[in-house]
Amino acid sequence: MRTRTPAPRRRALTPWLFVAPALAYMLLFFGYPLVRNVVMSFQDYTFSTYFTGEAPFNGLENWRTVFSDELFGASLWRTLLFTVGSLAGQFGIGMALALFFSRRFPLSGVMRSLLLLPWLIPMVVAGTVWRRVLDQETGVLNEALQALHLTSSAVPWLSSPDQALLSVVLVNIWIGVPFNMVILYGGLQEIPAELREAAVLDGAGPFRSFFSVTLPLLRPVVTVVLVLGFMSTVKILDLVLALTNGGPAHSTETLGTLTYQLSFLRLDFGQGAVVGNVLIVLSMVFAAVYLRANRGGVNR
Amino acid sequence: MSALRSGTGDAARPPGATTRRQRAPGGSPRRRPRTTRKARGDAVSLVVGVLVLAVLLFPLYWMVNTALQPGASAAGLPWFPRSLDLGNFQRAWESQAGNLLTSVLVALGSVAVCLTVAAPAAYALARFRLRGADTIVFATLITQMVPGIVVANALYNAYVGLGLVNSYLGLILADASLGLPFSIVLLRAFMVSIPEEVIEAGMIDGGGRLRVLVSIVLPMSRNALITAGLFTFLFAWSDFLFALTLNTTDAVKPVTLGIYEYIGAHVGDWGAVMAAAVLSSVPAAVLLVVAQRYVAAGISSGALK
Numbered sequence: 001m002r003t004r005t006p007a008p009r010r011r012a013l014t015p016w017l018f019v020a021p022a023l024a025y026m027l028l029f030f031g032y033p034l035v036r037n038v039v040m041s042f043q044d045y046t047f048s049t050y051f052t053g054e055a056p057f058n059g060l061e062n063w064r065t066v067f068s069d070e071l072f073g074a075s076l077w078r079t080l081l082f083t084v085g086s087l088a089g090q091f092g093i094g095m096a097l098a099l100f101f102s103r104r105f106p107l108s109g110v111m112r113s114l115l116l117l118p119w120l121i122p123m124v125v126a127g128t129v130w131r132r133v134l135d136q137e138t139g140v141l142n143e144a145l146q147a148l149h150l151t152s153s154a155v156p157w158l159s160s161p162d163q164a165l166l167s168v169v170l171v172n173i174w175i176g177v178p179f180n181m182v183i184l185y186g187g188l189q190e191i192p193a194e195l196r197e198a199a200v201l202d203g204a205g206p207f208r209s210f211f212s213v214t215l216p217l218l219r220p221v222v223t224v225v226l227v228l229g230f231m232s233t234v235k236i237l238d239l240v241l242a243l244t245n246g247g248p249a250h251s252t253e254t255l256g257t258l259t260y261q262l263s264f265l266r267l268d269f270g271q272g273a274v275v276g277n278v279l280i281v282l283s284m285v286f287a288a289v290y291l292r293a294n295r296g297g298v299n300r
Numbered sequence: 301m302s303a304l305r306s307g308t309g310d311a312a313r314p315p316g317a318t319t320r321r322q323r324a325p326g327g328s329p330r331r332r333p334r335t336t337r338k339a340r341g342d343a344v345s346l347v348v349g350v351l352v353l354a355v356l357l358f359p360l361y362w363m364v365n366t367a368l369q370p371g372a373s374a375a376g377l378p379w380f381p382r383s384l385d386l387g388n389f390q391r392a393w394e395s396q397a398g399n400l401l402t403s404v405l406v407a408l409g410s411v412a413v414c415l416t417v418a419a420p421a422a423y424a425l426a427r428f429r430l431r432g433a434d435t436i437v438f439a440t441l442i443t444q445m446v447p448g449i450v451v452a453n454a455l456y457n458a459y460v461g462l463g464l465v466n467s468y469l470g471l472i473l474a475d476a477s478l479g480l481p482f483s484i485v486l487l488r489a490f491m492v493s494i495p496e497e498v499i500e501a502g503m504i505d506g507g508g509r510l511r512v513l514v515s516i517v518l519p520m521s522r523n524a525l526i527t528a529g530l531f532t533f534l535f536a537w538s539d540f541l542f543a544l545t546l547n548t549t550d551a552v553k554p555v556t557l558g559i560y561e562y563i564g565a566h567v568g569d570w571g572a573v574m575a576a577a578v579l580s581s582v583p584a585a586v587l588l589v590v591a592q593r594y595v596a597a598g599i600s601s602g603a604l605k
Contacts, residue, residue: 014509015428019436022421022484029477030443033454040453053461097352105345111353113592117360120584122538124556125577128563129363132570140362140377174356228444235447238540242560259449264545269453276450283445 034280040273050267062270071250071258072275079254079282082169083233087226089173094180094225099210101181102188112185119178127242130171134158158244161251168243168252172236180225187221188214223289230286235279255279360581367392367575392575399558400579402468403537406554407583409472410536411529414479418528419521422487423513427499437488440481451477452545459546466551474542479532490524491517527594530587537583555580 044058066072101112118126133141134157142154157167191214199209215222237256240246246253246261253261255275263272367388368381425433455474456465464470494517502512518525540556547553553561559576 015424015430018420018424018428018509018513019430021417022480023436025417025477025480026440026443029451029455029474029480030446032458033451034446036454036457037450040457100345100348100352103341103345105342105349107346108349111349113588114353115356116588117357117581117584120534120588121360121581122540122556122584124538124540124560125580126359128559128573128577129359131563132366132574133359133362138570174359177356231445235449237449241540241544242563256447256449259447259453260545263449263453264456269457272453276447276453279447280445280450283447287442287445 037273037276037280040269041277043270045267045269045271047267049269055270058270062268062274066262066271066274071253074250075253075255075258075275076278078165078252079234079236079256082165082172082236082254083230085166085169086172086176086233087229089169090176090180090229091222091226093173093177095184097177097181098184098188101185112181115181116178118175123175123238124242126175127171127239130174131158131243134167134171159248161249164244164248164252168240171243172233172239175239176229176233180229183221183225184218187218190221191217227286227289231283234282234286255282363574363577363581366570367578370571388571388575389579391569391572392579395562395572396555396558396576396579399553399555402552403554403556403580406468406471406475406539406552407533407536409468410475410479411532413472413476414483414532415525415529417476418480418483418487419518419525420510420513422484423491423517425484426488426491427494427517428509437485440484443481448541449545452541455542456545464546466547466549468552470546471542471552471554472536474546475536475539476532478535478539479528482531482535483528486528487521487524490521494520523594526591530591530594534584534587537580 040055041062042057042059043055044061045055049055097115101108133139136142136154136156136159139157141157142151145151145155146153156163158164195213195217196209199213204212235256236254237260240252240254240257241260244252246257255278259272259275259279261272262275263269266272365379365381366377368385369377370385370387371377424430425437430436451474459465459470462470464473498516498520499512502516537554538556539554540560543552543554543557544560547557555576559573559580562576563573
């Protein structure tokens, strides 16, 4: 027999039953890994751990080893270069395209959605395609550059340690432009056209009206785009593995690939966790910026 | 196209809510004498747009072009296929068909798990005055900062103990987590704007909260559910990291992992590799054609709400 009005206590509990599965899920798949990585970074994982499951605590040993490894410092530096370079390119081109498309013209809608493709296909696939395009001997890019006499010899896009990181950044810019474009375009649509028209009437040129009217009004959107971009770029892994596997000569190794190498190729999960923790700290700094920028935006 | 023109946020809004984004077509009367100039401007924009598209989409064209031609591995490949040759696709299909099926199963499973968990939570966060609801939404947003490799690091070790390494269930659960925060935030933003009267009417009819969710809120949230589902599918389909780290055998191998191993093993056979790349881009292309307005809407609302 069901009662029509449940007892007050039951009523207070049922709402939580709706949230509980999602909360449990996020605790298990995001909260637990955060804590576990901190713990793991103080444990000694060896090959035998693989069979016994036992990893004794070893204090700061992992941290010391990782921090004294030259590869770590170099990877940290490259990760920052990679992130800053990618964000600058993605944002610059994305903004230019967003402005271009906000002047609507025939077929502009179709074009905008076609431009999403590089972002929608799996990153590993994008990396594979570019590996083909950038191939030193048989790639179409070198072929075209040489045919146009822009370079005299084939550029070793992915095969020279001096060039590879820049190439990976360029490919990542290509992947990230659509995301930046769509969000900035959405932000631009929220700015009343009258405001820009008023600026033009007041005699402001296109640059002036962009920097003194559009950009300030777009600031919250810009912050969100950059911070989301930072968080997804700093942990880059798929693309690097598909393009260069971190090589040649570790020249494209980032904190993401280093974590993977340490944990899953060397099976030293302790040292991998140390690098992972550094990645988390980097992201946390920017998450703080994100939350500050987004404060109050949640209830919109 | 008309759907795209009306702005990017439609799918994340209930049918009743109006947007004020549409600008009056043709501009103000003041501009009317300048129609020829506008037409010329349109033509210039169109040409520039086509050029931009040609440059940015060239690598994808080259992928298709390479996949369609025999002898694709050498330099000097013709810029247009002269005849249709499906030999590359045949070799790609032979090696990747099973992996494609795995990808489909894992992605569908992830969508099912993700929406089942996200929908009730989004409903509760949107409509029940829960204490701490804001904190939970905040936490959901912050999860985006946890790097996948960090999750994989811990998850692998937990999975070893649970026997979930090399299992469909393990990969599905991990991949569903990729779409969960996005889905909760998106669905919640939508459910907030469902009129209170509709829900009250359902409660008065004697429905419990679950009943109201299933028979009133979910049907009304169809668009948001589709958007969340599409993105979760794409996230799971594109996943490489979890596939790479949570599997040590060939038992569960999605196509992203398949392609990665394939280039390692068949460096010379670019034709087949590109054909496999084309096959694994199909869902993204299909989604763009079939559901373009949901895709654009999802990207903006997921990031901005």
